[in-house]
Amino acid sequence: MRVFIAGIDGYLGWPLAQHLAARGHTVGGVDAFLRREWVAEMGSHSAIPICDIDERQHAFREHFGTELHFRQGDLLDYDFLRTSLQDFQPDAVVHLGEMPSAAYSMIDAAHAAFTQQNNVIGSLNLLWAMKEACPDAHLVKLGTMGEYGTPNVDIPEGFFEVDFRGRKDSLPFPRQAGSFYHWSKVHDSNNTMFACKIWGLRSTDIMQGVVFGTQIDTMEDDPRLRSRLDFDQCFGTVIHRFCCQALIGHPLTIYGAGQQTRGFLPLRDSMACMTIAIESPPAAGEYRVFNQFESCYRVDELAAMVQAEAENLGLQVCLKHYGNPRTEAEKHYYNPDRNHLVALGYEPTTNIRDEIRIMLSDLLPHRARIQEKADILLPDIRWDGTKARTSVIESY
Numbered sequence: 001m002r003v004f005i006a007g008i009d010g011y012l013g014w015p016l017a018q019h020l021a022a023r024g025h026t027v028g029g030v031d032a033f034l035r036r037e038w039v040a041e042m043g044s045h046s047a048i049p050i051c052d053i054d055e056r057q058h059a060f061r062e063h064f065g066t067e068l069h070f071r072q073g074d075l076l077d078y079d080f081l082r083t084s085l086q087d088f089q090p091d092a093v094v095h096l097g098e099m100p101s102a103a104y105s106m107i108d109a110a111h112a113a114f115t116q117q118n119n120v121i122g123s124l125n126l127l128w129a130m131k132e133a134c135p136d137a138h139l140v141k142l143g144t145m146g147e148y149g150t151p152n153v154d155i156p157e158g159f160f161e162v163d164f165r166g167r168k169d170s171l172p173f174p175r176q177a178g179s180f181y182h183w184s185k186v187h188d189s190n191n192t193m194f195a196c197k198i199w200g201l202r203s204t205d206i207m208q209g210v211v212f213g214t215q216i217d218t219m220e221d222d223p224r225l226r227s228r229l230d231f232d233q234c235f236g237t238v239i240h241r242f243c244c245q246a247l248i249g250h251p252l253t254i255y256g257a258g259q260q261t262r263g264f265l266p267l268r269d270s271m272a273c274m275t276i277a278i279e280s281p282p283a284a285g286e287y288r289v290f291n292q293f294e295s296c297y298r299v300d301e302l303a304a305m306v307q308a309e310a311e312n313l314g315l316q317v318c319l320k321h322y323g324n325p326r327t328e329a330e331k332h333y334y335n336p337d338r339n340h341l342v343a344l345g346y347e348p349t350t351n352i353r354d355e356i357r358i359m360l361s362d363l364l365p366h367r368a369r370i371q372e373k374a375d376i377l378l379p380d381i382r383w384d385g386t387k388a389r390t391s392v393i394e395s396y
């Protein structure tokens, strides 16, 4: 198949390009390198050094014996996007080209507006560009489990049966997102569902949990094939931050009670799941939703697992509870379904402890890079709009 990846230079995009090429697909994509700029704006850098796109293309050719078709540009530039799709003629388009951080979207009015403009209008452009340039292609759209929030009932995959005043229907499950970023994904889902309905586009909307990990099999030990790994308060997700903190002797920053529960997924499983979606497209006009995660964990359980694995490496690790900069439920019910991918053949590949161990040993040589940025580890972006660095809560 010909697969076009929007956001091909990112944490997920770069390994996905490799994973698909290794399976014999032709891969192309676009990127405006904004992720590199946002992390720099946070005063940080990737813990794992990454190459520029020229070197990445070179390594790609060497390893997979084929070209990575790449163009630099922004999804907000409609003509660029439509022409890129027109020229590449994809069978599938994977949309990873959005601003992915909840915290970044909560900094101030400008960052909230940027997030929604970038994500919602970029995705809308992609829908129109696909309609005009490749209407039969399958859109694999990266959404987030965070669209659903943390309701006090089970979470189905996108839709649920409603029986109301004697009539029944299958309706979108209510969305209760927890940041302006997560709401941007809800708006995308609505627009995608509508485009499938009116134009006959086909789409898989992936509600993905928090992805973690440093490796997929194609990377072998070539540093040019490695993906980025962030640890700042915006672009570092919780397991990544805990692993980086453990390596430099910083307390693991559990926000609040630490009983917040989320779905988590190793990077290699994320690749496998997106590939399953790509290789089993829906019918024209169909909009389907996959919940994509391996297992659910509480934040304090993750901290304990990182601590145990780091101590096996001879490191001393302490866990601390900090005032939660976010407005979120710290103790809640969480029971999402994930049956659609399993029905199509998804089998979890690794266990989380093994993956944490691999991450720690991959990050170990880069301790100095993490240490260099140790002063940006404690968050100061708060959901209430104020800005003050959080501190330890002794009462937990």
Ligand code: USQ
Pocket (backbone or CB within 6 Å): 100, 101, 102, 103, 143, 144, 145, 146, 147, 208, 209, 210, 211, 236, 237, 238, 239, 241, 253, 254, 255, 256, 258, 260, 261, 262, 263, 299, 326, 328
């Ligand atoms: N957390 C801590 N300490 C930290 C960092 C985070 O306790 O140092 C807690 C947060 O309060 C939250 C949980 O860990 O309860 C997860 O936070 P996160 O930053 O790892 O993930 P989140 O903000 O939810 O966003 C990430 C990705 C986003 C994706 C989402 C999937 O950045 O792109 O959409 O995970 S999900 O969480 O299922 O919505």
